[in-house]
Amino acid sequence: MKKSILLLFLTFLFNFFSAQTITFISEKTNKPLPKVSVFAKDGSILAYSDIDGKIDKQLLKPDQEKFQLVYDNVSVATLSYSDFNQDVIKINDRIKDIEAVVIKNDKPAKYILIKGNFNAYVTVNNKPNCYADGIVTYIFDNKTKKLKSTNVEQYRIFTLPDASTDKKQTSIWDYANSLDLPKLKYVGNPDELKIKNKNIKELKGDLKDQIEITSGMAQDEELGFLGFRFYDFRRIYNMSFEKDSEKTLKDFLEYNEVIFMKLKHKSEPEYNQLALYNNFYTTEFSFSNDNDIKKVRFNKSSSNYQTSYWKDPSFPNMQTVFSSFFKDSLKEK
Numbered sequence: 001m002k003k004s005i006l007l008l009f010l011t012f013l014f015n016f017f018s019a020q021t022i023t024f025i026s027e028k029t030n031k032p033l034p035k036v037s038v039f040a041k042d043g044s045i046l047a048y049s050d051i052d053g054k055i056d057k058q059l060l061k062p063d064q065e066k067f068q069l070v071y072d073n074v075s076v077a078t079l080s081y082s083d084f085n086q087d088v089i090k091i092n093d094r095i096k097d098i099e100a101v102v103i104k105n106d107k108p109a110k111y112i113l114i115k116g117n118f119n120a121y122v123t124v125n126n127k128p129n130c131y132a133d134g135i136v137t138y139i140f141d142n143k144t145k146k147l148k149s150t151n152v153e154q155y156r157i158f159t160l161p162d163a164s165t166d167k168k169q170t171s172i173w174d175y176a177n178s179l180d181l182p183k184l185k186y187v188g189n190p191d192e193l194k195i196k197n198k199n200i201k202e203l204k205g206d207l208k209d210q211i212e213i214t215s216g217m218a219q220d221e222e223l224g225f226l227g228f229r230f231y232d233f234r235r236i237y238n239m240s241f242e243k244d245s246e247k248t249l250k251d252f253l254e255y256n257e258v259i260f261m262k263l264k265h266k267s268e269p270e271y272n273q274l275a276l277y278n279n280f281y282t283t284e285f286s287f288s289n290d291n292d293i294k295k296v297r298f299n300k301s302s303s304n305y306q307t308s309y310w311k312d313p314s315f316p317n318m319q320t321v322f323s324s325f326f327k328d329s330l331k332e333k
Helices: 002-020 083-086 190-196 318-326
Strands: 021-026 037-040 044-046 054-056 067-071 074-080 090-091 100-103 113-125 127-141 145-161 201-206 208-217 223-225 228-242 252-265 270-290
Touching: 002 208, 044 054, 067 145, 074 083, 074 090, 074 318, 127 318
Parallel strands: 021 090, 100 270
Antiparallel strands: 021 054, 037 044, 037 067, 067 074, 113 127, 113 270, 127 145, 201 208, 208 228, 223 228, 228 252, 252 270
């Protein structure tokens, strides 16, 4: 009798918690879709799917009515709240052709150069606070596969014109200084990152293989630093490589990182939810004996570009998504 009651209770718990998650899968491959952002009608980012394609349904509220799903920096679907009553949602994820990585100077040399497109943005209480994108080249030592330098070629910076410079107002603070270039430190040696972390998952897809590594700290305790308080710090890395490859630099396709934390100044009564997103997409791979390439300083106070690179259809222009909600709220500096 006790065993029956226990089994019934465990079944109830399993069904209860299973009902709290929704899984996004590819319409074409039936494989999970990580990195799907769920936008509410007011433009706030409510959820971001993990490597299993899952989000927490409780993050979605009925009063938002309409939700946009953004995958690969493009809106792929608009759903109502009732659409999320199903456990699995299929998404047409092939809305644009996948750009092949261009291989240049394939004769091995002292350095490996990986060039590509990036975007980075910060959200405060789920709404965008600042945004950057551009073109960057990473230089790796061909022998050790260690990252030697990060070289920005051109970029744009967008911020909120009415953002505060008062550090005691963290809900409306200007977080442009938190914008950062994607850090490809472990891309050449992904096993090194695996050794340091236990929360690792891998997903083999039809087009690419992905590795997700998660970490966290201060989940249940408040920490203080220079007058600020924060807790619930979480970081998610996601690296993508060619399907069934050896996961070398030549196989590297994408890098994505999201950092979440709750933050406030000690004088403020309420915490704010911060999220920092960094994304990189490889476009060129080459060998070189020269590591002195054209670059500019990544100055967060102004844009610096020579071409309209963001107009290329393959460029990951998240600013287009943000402007569809907020028009010109984010101003280019």
